[in-house]
Amino acid sequence: MKSQLTIFTGLFLTIIAISWPVQGHHSFGAEFTNDPGEIQGVVTRASYRNPHPRYEVEITTEDGTKESWELQASAVTGLRNAGWDKDFVQVGDEVTVQGSLGRNGSKKLFIRSLTKANGDSYPQRTENRERNSIYATYGKNYGYVKLNEDAPFDISGAWRNSYRFQVTVNDLEPKPTPFKPETRIAYENTEHYDDYSLRCVAPGLPRIFGAPYDMDIVDVGSHYQFVYIEHNTPRRVYMDGRAVPENYPDRPMGFSVGHWEGKDLVIETTNLAEGFWLDGSGLPMSGGEGTRIVERHIFADDLLSMERVMTIYDDFYTEPLVRRRWSARDDYMMLVEHDSCDPSSYYSDILEDGTLESRLDGLL
Numbered sequence: 001m002k003s004q005l006t007i008f009t010g011l012f013l014t015i016i017a018i019s020w021p022v023q024g025h026h027s028f029g030a031e032f033t034n035d036p037g038e039i040q041g042v043v044t045r046a047s048y049r050n051p052h053p054r055y056e057v058e059i060t061t062e063d064g065t066k067e068s069w070e071l072q073a074s075a076v077t078g079l080r081n082a083g084w085d086k087d088f089v090q091v092g093d094e095v096t097v098q099g100s101l102g103r104n105g106s107k108k109l110f111i112r113s114l115t116k117a118n119g120d121s122y123p124q125r126t127e128n129r130e131r132n133s134i135y136a137t138y139g140k141n142y143g144y145v146k147l148n149e150d151a152p153f154d155i156s157g158a159w160r161n162s163y164r165f166q167v168t169v170n171d172l173e174p175k176p177t178p179f180k181p182e183t184r185i186a187y188e189n190t191e192h193y194d195d196y197s198l199r200c201v202a203p204g205l206p207r208i209f210g211a212p213y214d215m216d217i218v219d220v221g222s223h224y225q226f227v228y229i230e231h232n233t234p235r236r237v238y239m240d241g242r243a244v245p246e247n248y249p250d251r252p253m254g255f256s257v258g259h260w261e262g263k264d265l266v267i268e269t270t271n272l273a274e275g276f277w278l279d280g281s282g283l284p285m286s287g288g289e290g291t292r293i294v295e296r297h298i299f300a301d302d303l304l305s306m307e308r309v310m311t312i313y314d315d316f317y318t319e320p321l322v323r324r325r326w327s328a329r330d331d332y333m334m335l336v337e338h339d340s341c342d343p344s345s346y347y348s349d350i351l352e353d354g355t356l357e358s359r360l361d362g363l364l
Contacts, residue, residue, distance in 0.1 A: 031072075031192045032110045037101040039069055039109060043093045048086040049342040050076035051200065055089060057097065069107045071097060076339045077213070077229070084122050089114070132164050136304045136329035147221035148239055150260050153303060156219040158335050161212055163305065163328035168210035169280040172312070172321040183284060183316040190282035193350055193359060196275075200341035202231035204252030204276045205269060206285075206293055209310050210323055216335055224258065232338050237267050244271060250288050252276060265297040278312060278321065290315035304329045 041059035055071040073079060089095065094117035102108030115121040136142070143154035179187065197203055203211070213230040226235040237256040244255045254272040258265055274287025285291055291314045298307045305328040312321040350356045 031103060032100045032108065033103055035101045036098065036112075037109060038096065038098045040096045041069065041094070043089060043091050043095060044068070046089055046091050047345060048076065048089075049345060050339040051197070051341050052345060053079065054345055057095060067107060069109060070102075071099070071109050071111055073111045077336065079122075080339070081334075081336065082123060088120070088122070089116070093117070131162055134163070134304050134328045135331055137331055138302050138304065140329075140331075142329045144218060147219045148224070149221075150239065151219070152260060152263055153299070154219065155224070155265065155297075155299070156217050158214060158216050158330070158333055159306075159327040160214055160330040160333050161325065161327050162214075164326040165212045166325075167280070168207060168323075171210065172279055172283065172323050174319070174322075177283065177321075178318040180316055180318060186284050187282060190284075193346070193353075193355070194282060195277075195280075198343065198346040200343045200346075202233050202252060205235075205254055205272060206310055206312055206323065207277055207279060208233060208253075209295070209308070210279070210325055213338070214333060214335060215327070229335065229338050231341065250274065254293070263299055265299075267295040267297070269293040269295070278314070279323075284316055286315045 039057060039059050041057040043055055044058050045054075045056035047054045053073040053076060055073070057069045057071055059067050059069060061067060073084070079085075096115045097109060097111055097113070099112040100110040102110075111122075113122060141154075142158065143156035146154035146156065177187075202208070208228050208230060211228065211230045213228060215229060216227040218225040218227070222238065222240045224237040224239060226237060227233070228235065233253070235253050235256065237258045239258050241259075242257065244257075248255055248271055250271045250273045252273050254269040256267050256269040258267040260266070270292050272285070272287050272291045272293070274285065274290075276285050276287065277283055278285050291312070293313070294311045296309045296311075298309065300306065305326060308325045308327060310323040310325075312323070314321070347356065350359050
């Protein structure tokens with residue numbers, strides 16, 4: 001079969017950015033570029049495992065030589081919700097794949113769209129919902145029950161975090177990043193395989209704040225219980241004025257207290273564990289007393305959407321860093337438990353790279 005690699009124009013970049021977000025599990029920016037490409041070939045290996053299904057495709061170049069390309073897909077949870085199950089792509093399938101090319105000329109592609117020889121495609125061609133639109137009904141009750149007496153309205157219920165989504169890689173302002181000198185050195189020495197999410201460690205704050213996965217909010221009165229679908233991660237935001245308990249340990253989600261300022265919910269988080277990242281590119285985080293996060297949830301007048309603004313105060317940087325995200329109510333959203341994460345692809349990769357032993361030493 002005749003195959004080719006094609007570099008597309010900026011228009012294609014715009015189209016694929018609208019049609020499918022890169023999910024927030026791994027350091028996409030460390031492994032892939034924003035340069036689009038296309039390959040055609042036959043699937044020779046298929047591994048449908050969370051967080052990133054992987055496939056190998058053999059293509060035939062213009063001069064008749066064979067090449068093996070590695071394909072990576074988004075997280076299983078998102079794929080399954082959009083109709084891509086473990087049987088969708090099998091060994092022997094002829095496929096045409098468009099996506100983002102690997103860095104440094106590597107024969108890799110992050111899948112944005114895929115079409116099989118029989119015409120089956122992903123994303124499905126019948127999909128007509130647009131991520132930047134709101135599919136919700138004014139005046140509809142999306143909540144469970146309002147127990148917080150200070151709240152101006154009920155915020156409980158499900159929220160779609162893919163609304164107006166952008167990738168959590170290099171998304172923090174200002175630019176250029178206000179590194180301290182030692183922080184810049186640490187960042188420049190970060191490698192793709194240093195991403196703990198590849199080993200199925202939940203991202204924690206502030207990184208999970210930027211993920212496209214849905215979240216559920218339950219009003220308990222004394223606190224809001226945020227449940228992020230990614231890794232089925234719970235978070236308590238205390239609304240009763242309590243202080244951080246003495247000797248409270250630093251944790252991946254920290255300790256969060258909130259209050260209302262008019263129609264804005266303001267949340268401050270401290271006691272964050274060190275060793276986590278601020279974003280998917282590997283920006284280091286101080287943690288402990290060196291990191292404080294303030295979030296402002298700004299609700300639209302119709303209560304069908306909100307802008308979420310996160311300001312990160314961290315000793316590793318010379319000024320605060322800001323991340324913006326949006327969430328929306330949705331008449332068609334179904335909250336589904338996140339698939340269990342399987343780190344086998346991570347260890348397979350470092351085994352093939354010959355770095356398994358050294359990296360295991362670093363984890364033990």
